[in-house]
Amino acid sequence: MDEQMKTTCLHGEHIALGAKMSPFAGFDMPIQYSSITDEHLAVRGKAGVFDVSHMGEVFVSGPDAERFVNHIFTNDVRGMEKGKILYGMMLYPDGGTVDDLLVYRELSDEVKYLLVVNASNIEKDYKWMLDNASGFDVKILNDSDNWGQVAVQGPESEKVLAEVLGIDASDLSFYTFKEGVWNGARMIVSRTGYTGEDGFEIYTSPDGTVDIWRKLIAAGVAPCGLGCRDTLRFEAGLPLYGDELSESISPVMAGLGMFCKLDKEEFIGRDALAKQKAEGVARKLVGIEIHDRAIPRAGYPVETPDGVEVGVVTTGYHSISLDRSICFALVDSASSALGTPLQIRIRKKTFPGEVVKKRFYQTNYKK
Amino acid sequence: MSKIVEGLLYSESHEWVKVDGDVAIIGVTDFAQAEMGDITYVDLPSEDDEVGQGEDFGALESVKASSDLYSPVSGTVVAVNEELEDAPEKINEDAFGSWIIKVRMSDKSELESLLNAAAYEQIAK
Numbered sequence: 001m002d003e004q005m006k007t008t009c010l011h012g013e014h015i016a017l018g019a020k021m022s023p024f025a026g027f028d029m030p031i032q033y034s035s036i037t038d039e040h041l042a043v044r045g046k047a048g049v050f051d052v053s054h055m056g057e058v059f060v061s062g063p064d065a066e067r068f069v070n071h072i073f074t075n076d077v078r079g080m081e082k083g084k085i086l087y088g089m090m091l092y093p094d095g096g097t098v099d100d101l102l103v104y105r106e107l108s109d110e111v112k113y114l115l116v117v118n119a120s121n122i123e124k125d126y127k128w129m130l131d132n133a134s135g136f137d138v139k140i141l142n143d144s145d146n147w148g149q150v151a152v153q154g155p156e157s158e159k160v161l162a163e164v165l166g167i168d169a170s171d172l173s174f175y176t177f178k179e180g181v182w183n184g185a186r187m188i189v190s191r192t193g194y195t196g197e198d199g200f201e202i203y204t205s206p207d208g209t210v211d212i213w214r215k216l217i218a219a220g221v222a223p224c225g226l227g228c229r230d231t232l233r234f235e236a237g238l239p240l241y242g243d244e245l246s247e248s249i250s251p252v253m254a255g256l257g258m259f260c261k262l263d264k265e266e267f268i269g270r271d272a273l274a275k276q277k278a279e280g281v282a283r284k285l286v287g288i289e290i291h292d293r294a295i296p297r298a299g300y301p302v303e304t305p306d307g308v309e310v311g312v313v314t315t316g317y318h319s320i321s322l323d324r325s326i327c328f329a330l331v332d333s334a335s336s337a338l339g340t341p342l343q344i345r346i347r348k349k350t351f352p353g354e355v356v357k358k359r360f361y362q363t364n365y366k367k
Numbered sequence: 368m369s370k371i372v373e374g375l376l377y378s379e380s381h382e383w384v385k386v387d388g389d390v391a392i393i394g395v396t397d398f399a400q401a402e403m404g405d406i407t408y409v410d411l412p413s414e415d416d417e418v419g420q421g422e423d424f425g426a427l428e429s430v431k432a433s434s435d436l437y438s439p440v441s442g443t444v445v446a447v448n449e450e451l452e453d454a455p456e457k458i459n460e461d462a463f464g465s466w467i468i469k470v471r472m473s474d475k476s477e478l479e480s481l482l483n484a485a486a487y488e489q490i491a492k
Contacts, residue, residue: 036430037405227431293408293452295428317430318407347410347426347435 008053009148009206010213017223025120027054029226036227040320043195043232047154048224049216052201053209056122057147058129061112062138069113071267072132073103074251074260077113080105085175085190088259090128091269095250095276099125100241102192107179114188118241132268148209152216153199153224153232155364161189161200164219165212169200174365182208194229196236196363234315235322237287237359243298243314244285244328252276253330254285255358283311284336287360288344289326290353293318296327296344302335303343303350310335313344319360325351326360369398369491372463376478377487378439380421383463384481391440391470391478395427397462398491403429406458409451409467410436416444418470420477425467427458440477442470 005028014021019030030051032039042048060069069077075088084105090098099121104114117125126142133140152160161167169189172178177190185205193199202212217223230240239245244254251260252273261267262274290296296316301309316327327344335342340355376384381399385392400406408428418424418438425436446469451457457465472478482490 031431032404035405040430231430294410295408295433297433318428320430347423349410 006054008051009209010051010053010150013210013213013217014051017217019223019225022226024226025054025118027119029054030223032225032227033223036225036231037320039222039224040228040231042222043154043197043224043228044321045154046222047152047156047160047199048222048228049213050151050153050224050226050229051149051213052151053148053206054119055149056117056119056125056142056144057203058115058117058126059112059141059143060115060129060138061110062136064136064138065113066111068133068136068138069103069115070264071136072129073101074267074269074273075103076261076264077103077105078264082107083176083178085177085192087175089245089251089256090125091250091267091273092247093269093272095252095269095272096247097241097245097249097251098128098247100239100245100256101125104177104188104190120242146205147203148206149201149203150209150213150216151193151195151199151201152221153193153195154197157197157199158366160216160219160221164215164221167202172200174367183211191366194238195232196238196361197232198364198366230315231317231320234317234328235319235361236363237357237361239285239328240315249285249330250276250281253281253283280333282333283330284333285314285328285330285358286336287326287356287358288313288329288342288353289324289356290344290351292351293325294346294349294351295325296329296346296351301345302329302331303345304335305341305343305352307350310342321361324360326356328358331355369396369401370463371396371398371484371488371491373484375463375484376439376481377484378437378481379490380437381491382437382439384439384478385466386478389472389475390445391442391472392466393439393468393470394466395436395458395462396487396491399434400459400462403427403434404431405429406455409455409458411447411449411452412444412468414444414447418442418444420480427455436467438468438470439481440470440472441474442472445469445471
């Protein structure tokens with residue numbers, strides 16, 4: 001292992017379980033424990049647990065907290081109820097994406113937030129927040145190193161939390177959270193996830209996270225690696241920063257305009273997005289299905305039936321739950337309508353297919 | 368510990384070769400299938416395709432990655448194992464029992480550049 005590589009509080013647990021490890025976002029992370037397929041199916045059918053301690057936790061407080069978060073975030077946090085969560089992005093002025101993130105409105109009377117950001121972007125995001133905080137009376141704390149996080153995902157998640165951890169989460173609806181204490185430390189439990197299934201994310205101290213992980217594994221909950229995290233989120237039509245969102249891919253291009261509230265007075269990137277919405281964008285993210293078992297992988301060219309290159313695959317799999325060869329691709333807007341025939345070049349051959357809906361899998365959230 | 372079969376020849380890119388007269392029967396090793404994980408697709412060449420030593424003739428796809436297949440010898444493809452199109456998992460189940468292509472060799476001296484079981488064992492770790 002590279003000495004520069006970071007580890008999560010659960011690293012020793014992964015090694016003990018014999019996980020196949022690989023670098024991800026600067027962390028040495030488990031890709032799989034048994035097989036990606038088995039872990040994927042455990043989450044779709046029962047429940048699985050993921051180490052997501054590498055994610056970043058940034059706390060924003062102070063008199064201008066609401067105004068500041070609304071300045072850097074595309075969704076609208078004004079008047080958010082305590083215990084609610086919103087998904088959205090931080091943007092550059094040109095509409096490119098700094099990161100996608102969750103904003104938790106804390107339970108306190110004082111208006112404060114927890115911002116949960118991608119592991120690969122923690123330092124960049126934190127700096128972005130500090131650089132854009134002038135004129136706002138806020139305190140911004142990157143507390144990522146003091147928090148561990150596990151995601152329990154799958155239709156049996158609520159039961160697992162109750163029976164294994166003694167956490168009653170039956171009163172939580174999708175995108176809400178509650179708090180508790182685990183081993184004397186603060187714990188946040190939210191009904192959120194990245195799999196398309198019902199599930200929860202549990203944030204607490206690194207020590208508490210190890211304790212929770214061990215209890216779940218001892219109870220027979222399947223440990224799940226980043227391999228199936230990607231196949232699951234992909235089937236559910238969820239973007240991954242770096243693939244479907246990036247400095248050069250705006251939320252409008254990615255089809256995530258619904259999380260950008262252009263009716264807000266202002267936020268960084270608002271004008272660029274408004275222009276993109278009004279005038280259209282050159283490229284859009286679409287789903288493509290090909291009629292073969294061959295697998296469209298990131299970087300493979302997308303062509304019209306007469307061989308003109310019009311885009312590139314961003315993520316693709318032979319879908320485990322659907323048994324279809326599908327991908328996300330960024331294509332010229334003229335080729336983005338549902339049903340448009342397109343072909344994908346895979347090594348020396350081309351495979352015909354067409355544009356399909358990006359949400360490949362019918363999600364099962366508990367609304 | 369992955370399995371290695373005595374009496375076969377091996378490439379450094381983890382293919383095995385069984386020599387049957389002028390024909391090389393080619394598959395991938397147990398080490399290769401274990402590294403790949405669940406194989407979901409095998410991209411096969413066509414019969415009569417010409418292949419060169421060290422050139423790619425197809426690919427294996429697992430859930431996560433694709434891995435090119437390299438021909439250990441030069442020659443003409445005389446048979447492809449079409450059974451693998453519908454049952455790619457057979458390579459995971461029995462890598463040495465699942466041949467992928469048969470090649471009529473154009474230069475049998477190329478076999479001398481391949482590894483024996485003991486030499487291959489040193490790199491399949």
